[in-house]
Amino acid sequence: MAVEEIAGSVPERLVAAAVTLLAEEGPSAIKVRSVAAACGLSTMVVYSHFGGVPELVGAVADHGFGELERGFAEIPVTEDPVTDLFAMGIRCRRTAQANPHLYDLMFGLSTRATYRPAAGAGARLSGHSPAFKAGYAHVIDACARLVASGRISPAEPEVLAASLWSYVHGFISLELADHFVEFEDPLTQVLVPMGVTFCVGLGDTPDRALASHLAALSR
Structure with missing residues (x-):
């Protein structure tokens, strides 16, 4: 990864380098030395910007949620909220497939994640992260x-959103772990029927x- 390929402020460059290393080499590649070297900077x-690897990983997760929020914002709001919600589910799946390691960090999974965002005062873990809340607000609104x-x-939108979020990301996690290899198209053969059953219920x-x-699906 060439230094000149990474643009933006220093924190943005460090996060971008970490995201790329994560995608190319996995979570074990996110080390202070390797991230700094990718940007041509000192450790x-x-x-000075993040404190250490756990804090950097938290920023990487926030970056992922920011990308997801921008993806949700690009989905047209139509008169059919079910279509809009399923379009968000499809966008989540695409995000996960594009960088499974990043997805694991975003959702606190440990199958690939060597490092986890630091716990404690001021930590921004998943549901507490402003970046997560910004994206999730689109789901609650729909x-x-x-x-x-x-x-x-009649239902509480927040409860409905939590239920939908759970089944969509349960599907994505299982698909990433190759639990649906017997299906030619898990999206249409598994996730669509799940969504229909959810709505009928x-x-x-x-x-x-x-x-x-x-x-x-046609969007």
Whole structure:
């Protein structure tokens, strides 16, 4: 990775270098020395901006959530909140497939993550991270629109969002771990039926739920 390929402020350059190392070599590559070298900087620069590897990893996770939020913001808001929500689920899957190691860090998984964001006062772990909350707000908003649409039984948008978030990321985690190798297309053969069943359980009709999910696939 050439130094000139990394642009931005010093913290941004360090995070970008860490993200690239993570994608190319895995979490064990995120070391103060390797990240500093990728930017052509001294190790003291890393310590002065982040304190150490755990804090840098937290910034890397925030970077991932920032990318996810921007992806959610690009999804058009339509009159069909189910389509919008499933489009967000598809975007989450694409993000995970693009950099599985980054996804693991973002969601606190330890199968690939050698380092975890530091716990303690001031730590920004997943759900406490402003970067996470900014992206997750899109999900809650779409869930609120779904409740207001009358397509499902009355529900708290926050509870609905948490349930949807759980099944989508459960699917993604299992897919990354190769649990769906027997399926030619896990997205349409597993995730779509899960989503339809989820919506029907909430009170939607099977035909309408399926149509909404298929509409998201065509985006």
